[in-house]
Amino acid sequence: MMSNLPRRRVCIKPGAIQPGYRVLDGIRAALDFDSLGLTMDTRIGIWGYSGGGLASSWAGEMASKYAAELDIVGVALGSPVGDxxxxxxxxxxxxxxxxxxxxxxxxxxxxxxxxxxxxxxxxxxxxxxxxxxxxxxxxxxxxxxxxxxxxxxxxxxxxxxxxxxxxxxxxxxIQVGRVPLNVPVFVIQSVRDQIISVDDVDGQVDRYRAAGVNVTYRRDKLSEHLSLHVLSTPVALNWLADRFADEPLALGSTKTVWSTGLAPSVLPALLALGWDAWRAALGRPIRP
The missing domain is CATH 1.10.260.130 (434 Repressor (Amino-terminal Domain))
Structure with a gap:
């Protein structure tokens, strides 16, 4: 279907940071797809984990110059490689x-x-x-x-x-953390991650903060790479939901917790996400 939104030139950039450009171009494509009923003032949140966290880091860093027309309210990064x-x-x-x-x-x-x-x-x-x-x-x-x-x-x-x-x-x-984002950032990382070093993610957070980015950083003691992917999902989505709702955002902080899974909101959210996934697999409608 043809859209009434203004057309933008999509430019394929060279190099390994292409995933960042593709994230932003994918958002543009969604805004241009009439069936979704979106408009150019639709508010946007970016979220990714592991390799997706790396791509989301690049997308957030590139957004102000490559896709300044997008109304991005926040970027949530799970185990985003760092280095x-x-x-x-x-x-x-x-x-x-x-x-x-x-x-x-x-x-x-x-x-x-x-x-x-x-x-x-x-x-x-x-x-x-x-x-x-x-x-x-x-x-x-x-x-x-x-x-x-x-x-x-x-x-x-x-x-x-x-x-x-x-x-x-x-x-x-391909190093991340050297370009400041102009939106708040949420980062979550396992201290015991067997794939991504917490020290590398600490460094990415430090580089963002040194450039003036407001970063909320959560470090998890008991999880590892795969389990944190699941446990961090409702936490990241709740943080983005607060950005959409214009909830007050405190200055960036770093907090190390025993387990993200112990947060009161995590278990109900995981059960709800599992129920929605099951309904979607059966072809049934899910909650708004």
Whole structure:
């Protein structure tokens, strides 16, 4: 259907931060879709977890320049990586080494200079590995490439490879927390996260605050990466609901709790979300 909203030029940007641009362009597409009944003054909240938290970080950082017409009221980030380079090094050779392998396979497709460096230093087996992983799902890659060490597939020490100018530039470009957002931010992270280091997320929060961003930061002691994804859902949505309702927002704070699941509002919200998911799976209407 054709919309009466003013058309905007969609510009595909190069580099690994494309997910941020795609989030913003996806919001524009939703506003342009007549059946949703949205208008240009529709208020918007951005929310993502893990890799989605990283993409949401980029989207929030780009919004003021790339999509200034969007009325974004807040950005909620769950385990948003914080430092991709640090995460890459820490996970390499571990049970989750398929994740950095996926990242590397994706980066080499959008950064020709990185592809050139990898091609120059990788063995034939390494090149085959990166080619095969491009079409894998995340779970398949994690299962198949657990304990793989990139050092086994290159002809120089890993530290030397990562110190090459082209590689440094790529990881520098995809770092988050260096561009201030002009909306409040909510961040939640597990202290015991086995995939994303709490120190890296602490750093992202510190960089935002140093730039003047109002950040509400919650650190969870008992959860880990996957369980916090579930437990943080109602907390993040409630925080966004308050932004939509123009509830007063205190200055940013950091609070470490034993478990997000102990918050009084979490269990009822999880039960409601589960009921709605079940009704949706059956093709039945859900609550507004």
């Amino acid at each position: 991709p380079a640090s995460t890459f090094l820490r996970l390499n050779g571990t049970a989750f080494s398929g994740l950095p392998a996926l990242v590397l396979a994706g980066l080499r497709r959008v950064y020709p200079e990185l592809d050139w460096v990898l091609g120059r230093h990788s063995s034939e087996a390494g090149l085959r590995l990166m080619k095969s992983i491009e079409s894998m799902s995340t779970l398949t890659a994690v299962r198949k490439f657990a304990r793989y060490d990139l050092s086994d597939f290159i002809d120089v020490p890993l530290a030397d490879l990562l110190a090459e100018r082209e590689v440094v530039r790529v990881f520098d470009e």
